[in-house]
Each structure stands twice: as C-alpha cells, then as structure tokens.
Amino acid sequence: MAYKYTLHLYLQQLAMKTVYHAANSxxxxxxxxxxxxxSISFANWHNPERVxxxxxxxxxxxxxxPSRGFATHPHDNxxxxxxxxxxxxxHQDSMGHSAVICEGDIQVISAGTGxxxxxxxxxxxxxxxxxxxxxFPNQQNVNPRYxxxxxxxxxxxxxxxxxxxxxEEDAGSWIHQKAWMHLGDFTQKTENNYSLGAEGNGVYIxxxxxxxxxxxxxxxxxxxxxxxxxxxVNITAAENxxxxxxxxxxxF
Numbered sequence: 001m002a003y004k005y006t007l008h009l010y011l012q013q014l015a016m017k018t019v020y021h022a023a024n025s026x027x028x029x030x031x032x033x034x035x036x037x038x039s040i041s042f043a044n045w046h047n048p049e050r051v052x053x054x055x056x057x058x059x060x061x062x063x064x065x066p067s068r069g070f071a072t073h074p075h076d077n078x079x080x081x082x083x084x085x086x087x088x089x090x091h092q093d094s095m096g097h098s099a100v101i102c103e104g105d106i107q108v109i110s111a112g113t114g115x116x117x118x119x120x121x122x123x124x125x126x127x128x129x130x131x132x133x134x135x136f137p138n139q140q141n142v143n144p145r146y147x148x149x150x151x152x153x154x155x156x157x158x159x160x161x162x163x164x165x166x167x168e169e170d171a172g173s174w175i176h177q178k179a180w181m182h183l184g185d186f187t188q189k190t191e192n193n194y195s196l197g198a199e200g201n202g203v204y205i206x207x208x209x210x211x212x213x214x215x216x217x218x219x220x221x222x223x224x225x226x227x228x229x230x231x232x233v234n235i236t237a238a239e240n241x242x243x244x245x246x247x248x249x250x251x252f
Contacts, residue, residue, distance in 0.1 A: 016230035018215070021050065023222035026061075033068035037061040039206070039224050053204050053226045054250035055177055058134035061222060063127050064089075069120025075111035079135040079175040081164065082107040082119070083244075085208065087128030093117035097146050104152045106163050108173040112142035131208075131244070136252055137176040147173045151183065160184040160192060160245060180247040186210070186237040194233045196247055202228030203247045210241025 027038035027045025036042075039059040041051050057078070064070075069089070082089070082101060089101040093109070094116040101107045101119075109115065121128040151163045154171055163172040164181035172181070180197040184190075196203055205214060206224045213236040217225050227233050228250055237243055 016215075016233070017228050018217065019053075019226040020217060021224040021226070023220065023224075026222070033065040034070075035063040037222070052136075053246075053248065054202050054228075055136045055138075055179060055248040055252045056133065056204055056246055057136055058132065059204070059206065059224075059246070060132045062130050062132060064121045064130070065127055066121055067124045070118055072116050072118040074114060074116050075109070076114040077137060077140050078111045079137050079177055079179075080109040080111060081133040081135070081173075081175070081181070083131045083133075085129040085131060087126060087130075088122040089119045089128060089130065090122050091117065091119050093146065095144055095146055099148060101148060102150075104150055105148055106151050106173055108145075108147040108164070108175060110137065110142055110145040110176055112137075112144045115144045133246065135175060135177050135179055135248060138178060138249075138252060139176045142176055149173055155183075155185060158184075158186050158188055158190045160194065160243075165197075177252070178249050180245075182245040182247070184237060184241075184243045184245070186241045186243075187239065189236065189239050191234065191236045194235055194245060196231055196233070198247075198249070199231075200249055200251060201247050202226055202250045203233060203245055205233075205235065206244045206246065208242040208244055210243075211238040212236060212241060212243055213238075 029036045084103045091099045154161050160182040166178050168174045178198050204226045207219045212219045
C-alpha cells in the first residue's frame with residue numbers, strides 16, 4: 001500500500017503544471033511614499049502573461065512610508081485581503097468602519113455593490129510592510145462586508161494553518177469564492193503535503209521569508225510558484241521560513 005501511495009504521488013507530480021515568478025521579475029514602482037512590488041499585473045505595470053492566476057487578480061507587496069497611505073478610493077465586486085507583515089495600518093471606509101489593522105491580523109473586505117476606503121501607516125517613525133490581495137468573487141453585487149480577525153491564535157508551529165476559506169464557520173476569515181489561504185511559519189526544515197481545497201483549483205505559493213523547495217523548483221524570498229493539474233503538492237520549507245499559500249479556482 002505504501003508503494004502504491006508513493007507511486008500515486010509521484011505520477012501526480014509528473015502531471016502537474018507550474019509557472020515560476022521570480023521576485024526580481026515582479027513589477028516595481030517607487031512613488032516615494034509607497035514602494036510596491038506586483039507579482040501580478042497592476043496599475044501601470046502590465047505583463048500580458050501575468051494578468052491573473054485563476055481567481056487571484058492581485059498580489060501586491062507594499063512598503064508605506066511613515067504617516068503616509070492610500071487616500072480614499074473605490075472598489076466593487078472584488079474580495080480584498082490585507083495582511084500587515086510589519087507595523088500597523090489605520091483604516092476607514094464608507095461602511096462606517098474605523099479600525100487599526102495590526103501586524104498579526106487579516107482584514108477582508110467584500111466590496112460587492114461598491115465601497116470607498118482609505119488606509120494609512122499608523123506609525124510616524126517607521127514604514128509599514130503589507131501584502132494586499134484581490135480575488136475575483138463568485139457572486140456579483142453582494143452587500144458590502146467587512147471582517148478583521150487576529151490570526152495569532154490560529155498559528156501552528158512548523159505547519160500550514162488556514163486563515164481564509166469559503167466557509168463562514170471555518171477557521172480564519174471567509175470570502176465569496178471557493179478559495180483558501182494558509183500561512184506557514186517554520187523554525188526548522190519541514191516537509192508538507194498540501195491538498196488543494198477543490199477540484200479545478202490551483203495554488204499560488206509565495207515565499208514571504210526564507211526559502212522552499214517545490215518539486216524541482218527552488219524558491220527564495222518573495223519568489224512565487226503557481227501549481228495546478230494536481231490534487232496535492234509537496235512543499236519543503238527551509239529553516240526560518242514563512243510561506244503563504246493561495247488556493248483559488250482557475251476557471252471562475
């Protein structure tokens with residue numbers, strides 16, 4: 001039985017498809033107050049081969065100067081996920097929310113029929129570092145929704161832990177899409193077998209810190225690898241690494 005299982009995984013690895021996005025191949029824009037790196041086409045940076053990865057439309061790696069931020073701007077029919085990596089952000093929106101998104105939190109906005117919001121670095125002496133992701137929803141024109149939770153209590157050492165899903169009752173936050181997100185914080189070299197959330201999904205593996213190995217691919221800090229046409233992915237995280245897995249439908 002063990003032999004058959006190993007052979008099954010090996011054949012899956014042979015069949016799976018991948019796309020590699022090196023950190024230094026991302027779009028880069030320096031606005032003075034904002035330094036932004038785009039794994040997927042965004043704003044003035046357009047790569048026709050990187051318009052989206054399935055339902056994942058945006059993955060921005062942003063650095064915001066002290067006391068600066070994003071002025072009030074609109075969104076609609078998009079699921080917007082913000083994860084501060086270093087520092088805190090103040091947030092205000094047209095739904096009446098005024099909050100501080102802290103390092104160790106995840107914020108989710110279902111823009112639906114339309115919202116306006118602004119975000120600013122709370123600190124006056126240090127830059128804030130954050131990831132912002134946009135995911136296409138599977139429902140149009142829903143009522144706008146705001147959610148913010150701490151993910152500290154979800155954390156598991158040397159294992160992936162879920163921070164987002166399609167299900168309101170699950171661990172983490174939720175969105176209007178058949179998508180899952182997991183973080184992994186690894187203090188030691190760890191091999192993981194990740195099972196995708198649904199048939200027809202792919203997973204976008206983003207290395208926040210450290211390095212990882214996926215099949216024949218060696219990934220360093222801020223590198224990414226999209227994987228699909230497989231039900232499972234073997235991921236070996238190196239010592240002192242942090243990874244984000246974004247599991248999304250490829251057709252939506």
